[in-house]
Amino acid sequence: xxxxxxxxxxxxxxxxxxxxxxxxxxxxxxxxxxxxxxxxxxxxxxxxxxxxxxxxxxxxxxxxxxxxxxxxxxxxxxxxxxxxxxxxxxxxxxxxxxxxxxxxxxxxxxxxxxxxxxxxxxxxxxxxxxxxxxxxxxxxxxxxxxxxxxxxxxxxxxxxxxxxxxxxxxxxxxxxxxxxxxxxxxxxxxxxxxxxxxxxxxxxxxxxxxxxxxxxxxxxxxxxxxxxxxxxxxxxxxxxxxxxxxxxxxxxxxxxxxxxxxxxxxxxxxxxxxxx
Amino acid sequence: xxxxxxxxxxxxxxxxxxxxxxxxxxxxxxxxxxxxxxxxxxxxxxxxxxxxxxxxxxxxxxxxxxxxxxxxxxxxxxxxxxxxxxxxxxxxxxxxxxxxxxxxxxxxxxxxxxxxxxxxxxxxxxxxxxxxxxxxxxxxxxxxxxxxxxxxxxxxxxxxxxxxxxxxxxxxxxxxxxxxxxxxxxxxxxxxxxxxxxxxxxxxxxxxxxxxxxxxxxxxxxxxxxxxxxxxxxxxxxxxxxxxxxxxxxxxxxxxxxxxxxxxxxxxxxxxxxxxxxxxx
Numbered sequence: 001x002x003x004x005x006x007x008x009x010x011x012x013x014x015x016x017x018x019x020x021x022x023x024x025x026x027x028x029x030x031x032x033x034x035x036x037x038x039x040x041x042x043x044x045x046x047x048x049x050x051x052x053x054x055x056x057x058x059x060x061x062x063x064x065x066x067x068x069x070x071x072x073x074x075x076x077x078x079x080x081x082x083x084x085x086x087x088x089x090x091x092x093x094x095x096x097x098x099x100x101x102x103x104x105x106x107x108x109x110x111x112x113x114x115x116x117x118x119x120x121x122x123x124x125x126x127x128x129x130x131x132x133x134x135x136x137x138x139x140x141x142x143x144x145x146x147x148x149x150x151x152x153x154x155x156x157x158x159x160x161x162x163x164x165x166x167x168x169x170x171x172x173x174x175x176x177x178x179x180x181x182x183x184x185x186x187x188x189x190x191x192x193x194x195x196x197x198x199x200x201x202x203x204x205x206x207x208x209x210x211x212x213x214x215x216x217x218x219x220x221x222x223x224x225x226x227x228x229x230x231x232x233x234x235x236x237x238x239x240x241x242x243x244x245x246x247x248x249x250x251x252x253x254x255x256x257x258x259x260x261x262x263x264x265x266x267x268x269x270x271x272x273x274x275x276x
Numbered sequence: 277x278x279x280x281x282x283x284x285x286x287x288x289x290x291x292x293x294x295x296x297x298x299x300x301x302x303x304x305x306x307x308x309x310x311x312x313x314x315x316x317x318x319x320x321x322x323x324x325x326x327x328x329x330x331x332x333x334x335x336x337x338x339x340x341x342x343x344x345x346x347x348x349x350x351x352x353x354x355x356x357x358x359x360x361x362x363x364x365x366x367x368x369x370x371x372x373x374x375x376x377x378x379x380x381x382x383x384x385x386x387x388x389x390x391x392x393x394x395x396x397x398x399x400x401x402x403x404x405x406x407x408x409x410x411x412x413x414x415x416x417x418x419x420x421x422x423x424x425x426x427x428x429x430x431x432x433x434x435x436x437x438x439x440x441x442x443x444x445x446x447x448x449x450x451x452x453x454x455x456x457x458x459x460x461x462x463x464x465x466x467x468x469x470x471x472x473x474x475x476x477x478x479x480x481x482x483x484x485x486x487x488x489x490x491x492x493x494x495x496x497x498x499x500x501x502x503x504x505x506x507x508x509x510x511x512x513x514x515x516x517x518x519x520x521x522x523x524x525x526x527x528x529x530x531x532x533x534x535x536x537x538x539x540x541x542x543x544x545x546x547x548x549x550x551x552x553x554x555x556x557x
Contacts, residue, residue: 051465089463090506104505106465193426211497213468218477221425221491256467265501267469270476 041126042118046135051083053112054139054148055254058159061132062252064123066274067155069132072176073257073264074146074161076107078169081145082259083108105259110144124274132157147171155249156239177255177264178235180205186228191220191245198241199266202234208262210255215268219245242268283342284311286391290335293321296328313338324524327407337396343388408522410529411437411444411485416548419489430493431545431552437485437520437529444485444520450478451490452517454531461502461510461538468498471512474534481520492534492545499556502538511537 044064050056055071062069076082082105087093089104116131118124125131129152136148136159145165151158160176182201189197192215199210223245229237242251254267290305301321308315317334324330419432437444453473462470479487494502502510514534519526535546544553 085463085465086506091510092506092508101506102504106463190425196426211501212495213498213501214471214494216475216477217427217430217491217493218475221422222477222479254469256469258467263467265467265497267467269469 042120042122044116044118044123044125046114046116047111048113049109049111051107051109052256053110053144054136054146054159055256057112057114057135058132059254061125061128061135062271064118065125065128066271067128067157068249068252068271069157069159070253070255071159072161072178072255074148074164074174075257075262076105076145076164076259077167078165080169081108081165082106107145107259110139110142112139112142112144114138122274129157132159146174153239156252158235176235177202177206177208177210178233178238180234181231182229182234182237183231184229184237186226188224188226191223191225191241192217194225194241195220195266195268198234198237208264210264210266213256213265213267215266216246216251216270219251246270248273283340285313285394286311286339286341287313287315288337288339289315289317291317291319291332293319293330293332295324295330301330307339311341324405326405326522326524326527329402329404331400331402333398333400335396335398338394340392340394341388342392406523408520408524408527409442409444410520410522410527411439411442413438413530414518414548416532416550418550418552421552421554422491422493425491427491427493427495429496429499429543429554429556430491431547431554432489432491433545433547433550434486434488435490435548437481437487440485442485444481445483447481448478448521449481449487450519450521450526451476452519452528454515454517457512457514459512461507461512463505463507466501466505468494468501471514471536474514474516490547492547493536493543494538496557499538499543503540507538509537509539511535 046057046060046064048056048060052073055073058069058071084103085106086101086104089106090101093101095101112135114131114135116134117126119126129150132150136150140147146161147163148159149162151160160178161174163171164174166172180202182198182205184194184197184201195212195215199212202208202210225244238253242253243249245251250271250273251268252271254269256265256267257263258265287308288305289307290303292303293301295301301324302319304317304319306315306317321330414435414437416433416435419434421428422430422432435449437449451474453476457472459471462468477490479490481487502508512535516532516534517528518530518532519528530548532548533546535544537544537546541555542553543556544551546552
């Protein structure tokens with residue numbers, strides 16, 4: 001009995017010892033995991049110096065995350081946000097007298113720097129929405145042109161303008177052109193024709209003019225549809241078209257404003273899929 | 277002693293597939309733990325290269341498991357007389373009723389051996405992936421301007437895969453972008469984005485080895501935009517690598533240069549050496 005008791009005590013003390021060792025091992029493992037996790041986080045820096053710094057930073061972020069982040073310009077009207085680049089852009093100045101060449105404007109350059117944490121071994125932000133929002137906040141605090149709002153629709157992010165600086169320098173509310181309600185009649189169209197129809201519909205329903213810039217022409221010519229588009233936001237109609245043309249969901253857009261005007265150009269590009 | 281043992285065999289098999297360099301593409305193993313002596317294993321290799329021989333090597337090994345008790349129902353033990361080195365099964369033995377064991381008497385002991393490997397064999401079989409027949413080149417002809425598509429400044433190009441004596445119909449060609457694109461119309465701050473790559477489109481190869489059309493060009497607005505911004509004469513040069521699908525993966529068969537030019541009164545397109553120009557508007 002005593003022996004048994006002794007054995008039991010011995011067993012009990014062994015168990016306690018094992019428990020302590022186990023607890024220490026678990027603690028060490030947890031500590032190691034946290035440290036390792038911290039070590040494995042990668043910091044990615046984005047620095048842009050561009051006439052459209054938000055658009056350019058978004059483009060880089062898109063490539064880093066392999067995700068779709070659409071972008072719409074604010075209007076560029078105020079002199080402080082526009083620069084005359086006629087002399088450097090035009091190749092036909094010899095055809096005009098001094099100062100007579102049609103002037104070319106572009107948005108004034110701005111810089112934007114952002115640092116974010118990415119998942120180990122990649123440039124994919126740990127929190128993409130937070131990273132974009134910090135980018136927009138940095139732009140706003142740096143007094144860059146326009147203010148933006150971030151929207152999320154499924155896996156897609158939209159950066160849309162909410163204010164621009166008017167000709168007098170006042171911050172003026174701006175509604176996204178792609179909030180315009182449009183509809184399209186039922187008829188057979190290629191994706192390229194539907195894209196044209198969307199731009200024409202926005203132009204018809206708004207004070208702005210929207211035209212097509214560059215886009216993956218063959219993808220849009222190969223896709224055909226005959227369905228009507230019921231009244232809906234242009235953004236939803238455009239998103240639907242892009243998903244139909246490229247079901248992989250890698251098409252994105254940039255809607256860019258021509259400085260000093262209310263003309264916009266819609267560019268569509270493919271976001272490269274990340275190799276896993 | 278052997279007479280007192282019962283047992284069965286487990287089967288162990290493994291399989292690996294290697295490429296001609298001996299690299300293992302996949303490996304797998306399995307063991308029959310039910311004593312039936314039957315087990316199978318398989319593994320699947322992907323990403324293989326056309327016209328290449330791969331070898332599957334199988335390894336087989338029976339493993340003997342011996343017990344001094346039945347490992348199955350009714351799980352009767354053997355009764356050992358360690359003193360006399362005899363044993364009998366404790367099953368319905370009543371005669372002779374006077375049978376007795378000397379000390380230390382009989383004990384109910386269950387013992388089994390460690391698994392015993394009783395040799396192994398292997399065999400192998402090789403298989404070659406089918407070769408990917410690919411075009412040696414393709415010819416290009418102008419298919420007109422895309423007026424009917426609402427894009428009068430876009431040229432359409434039709435291709436024929438060569439040689440003619442090989443049939444590529446039913447397969448697909450895809451374009452890819454090697455580096456080297458140059459867009460001299462684009463300028464920093466332009467609202468029309470820079471062209472940096474081909475679309476990455478895919479076309480089915482039709483009968484006669486024809487595929488297309490491959491549409492190249494800017495939209496009319498962009499042509500006017502660059503002209504009104506004083507960029508003409510300007511253009512874009514984009515390399516286009518062509519790939520055809522194979523039983524496994526794709527194979528590149530040609531690389532072309534695509535050129536688009538905006539002049540003050542004309543637009544032109546060049547595709548794989550073929551050229552088209554149009555006065556526009």
